[in-house]
């Protein structure tokens with residue numbers, strides 16, 4: 001019965017689509033193709049499928065059979081091509097994020113989007129999915145060779161690989177001599193790859209520009225840099241807004257790992273810039289030691305998204321540069337980073353802690369400045385959701401360290417300054433224009449003298 005109904009529906013859809021296609025005839029007889037579903041028992045063949053999505057039909061996949069003539073499809077060889085490769089699929093199902101990513105790409109740019117469906121080869125156990133990677137990479141390479149034969153330029157090809165798919169992208173790039181345009185790895189897989197040789201995993205030699213977004217480096221993601229630019233989001237390990245306890249089940253397991261995909265999709269859909277800053281470590285970044293992009297990027301900070309070379313204007317990019325950024329807990333994830341500083345009038349014998357809160361009409365965002373004992377200066381990065389110039393007031397709270405054998409000073413005096421990153425050599429900090437007194441455990445609010453540029 002159901003099958004009957006389905007075939008009737010298809011007949012109706014077929015008539016509608018031929019009617020609409022009119023005299024262009026391009027889509028006549030074509031119905032939307034989708035990912036396959038593999039169950040574990042049947043998952044012993046790769047059965048790679050290439051699904052084409054274009055701006056004129058972002059929701060309707062067009063199946064391009066490996067031996068089919070691509071010329072007959074709506075593939076437009078004068079446009080750039082994005083190839084999406086998913087990773088391990090435990091249950092052999094279509095990745096839930098595919099549609100969102102395809103739509104986000106086609107929302108921003110007129111390109112050919114090819115989603116590679118290797119659901120069959122990616123299911124079952126993770127090690128067997130890994131074993132299939134080389135053969136998969138070969139099929140994708142053959143597919144790309146056909147595109148090149150049509151006159152498509154290698155530099156116009158951009159592979160976006162998720163998890164294991166990032167290393168597949170690396171292999172494909174390797175097979176093409178590192179001459180494809182770009183590879184983006186979204187939390188490239190860690191297990192079985194951290195100690196692999198660069199030939200076996202994604203590495204900066206695999207394309208003219210290779211970037212990776214790391215969000216779960218302590219679990220499913222890889223902890224080493226694998227591109228020209230490696231974004232370590234919130235340090236690259238644990239993401240804000242993700243459950244921290246196993247009781248949250250599946251969501252706990254994959255939330256950090258999948259954040260790279262959600263962040264990327266969000267960066268394509270929203271205009272707020274997601275910038276990152278080169279630094280030696282996340283701790284150094286948080287401590288305010290990395291406030292610009294002068295070294296090594298000559299002033300242009302990398303931005304997550306589709307800008308050419310991530311917006312870094314350099315002829316030859318250095319390799320494996322680790323860049324750091326913070327995000328908010330949910331989409332659109334972008335925050336502004338400000339350096340906040342407090343300089344004590346006189347140094348103290350104990351560590352000094354001051355809580356700083358930026359308040360706008362709709363947000364309160366905080367960070368804690370710690371001034372080491374016998375020093376006068378404390379620095380910290382504060383992530384805030386509205387630009388500094390929209391911050392109405394800053395609240396400072398001195399947190400005395402009262403121990404039962406010694407009472408800390410009841411107040412401190414010093415100078416407070418803040419500046420939004422990137423803090424290039426000519427940018428000056430906005431300071432509260434006097435030496436302020438902060439009584440213990442009391443909120444003191446000031447207007448911040450920062451104006452929008």
Ligand SMILES: *[C@@H]1O[C@H](CO)[C@@H](O)[C@H](O)[C@H]1NC(C)=O
Nearest residue numbers: 074075076077078079110111
């Ligand atoms: C291919 O894309 C180019 C550039 O956008 C456009 O001018 C051309 O009409 C497209 N060709 C087809 C067949 O859609």
Ligand SMILES: *[C@@H]1O[C@H](CO)[C@@H](O)[C@H](O)[C@H]1NC(C)=O
Nearest residue numbers: 044045046128129131132135
């Ligand atoms: C994928 O790997 C599994 C496990 O090694 C193997 O059984 C299967 O044949 C592979 N599939 C292909 C198409 O090579």
Ligand SMILES: *[C@@H]1O[C@H](CO)[C@@H](O)[C@H](O)[C@H]1NC(C)=O
Nearest residue numbers: 344345346414415433434435
């Ligand atoms: C602020 O403190 C510094 C350091 O003690 C001092 O040199 C300066 O004169 C003070 N400024 C004001 C306005 O009190």
Ligand SMILES: *[C@@H]1O[C@H](CO)[C@@H](O)[C@H](O)[C@H]1NC(C)=O
Nearest residue numbers: 360361362386389390391392
């Ligand atoms: C914040 O609220 C005040 C008073 O309601 C208003 O005048 C101001 O424009 C608001 N600022 C922003 C950035 O929305």
Ligand SMILES: *[C@@H]1O[C@H](CO)[C@@H](O)[C@H](O)[C@H]1NC(C)=O
Nearest residue numbers: 357359360361362363364395
């Ligand atoms: C921010 O904090 C202040 C002081 O605690 C509070 O009055 C205000 O409602 C908060 N605003 C938001 C948007 O949470």
Ligand SMILES: *[C@@H]1O[C@H](CO)[C@@H](O)[C@H](O)[C@H]1NC(C)=O
Nearest residue numbers: 294298299423424425426427
């Ligand atoms: C610094 O200021 C000079 C002169 O105003 C300007 O030419 C230069 O571009 C500025 N540098 C940066 C990084 O903004």
Ligand SMILES: *[C@@H]1O[C@H](CO)[C@@H](O)[C@H](O)[C@H]1NC(C)=O
Nearest residue numbers: 357364366395397441442443
């Ligand atoms: C101080 O400000 C913070 C942040 O706005 C707020 O959470 C806290 O409740 C305030 N504390 C007091 C004692 O007002």
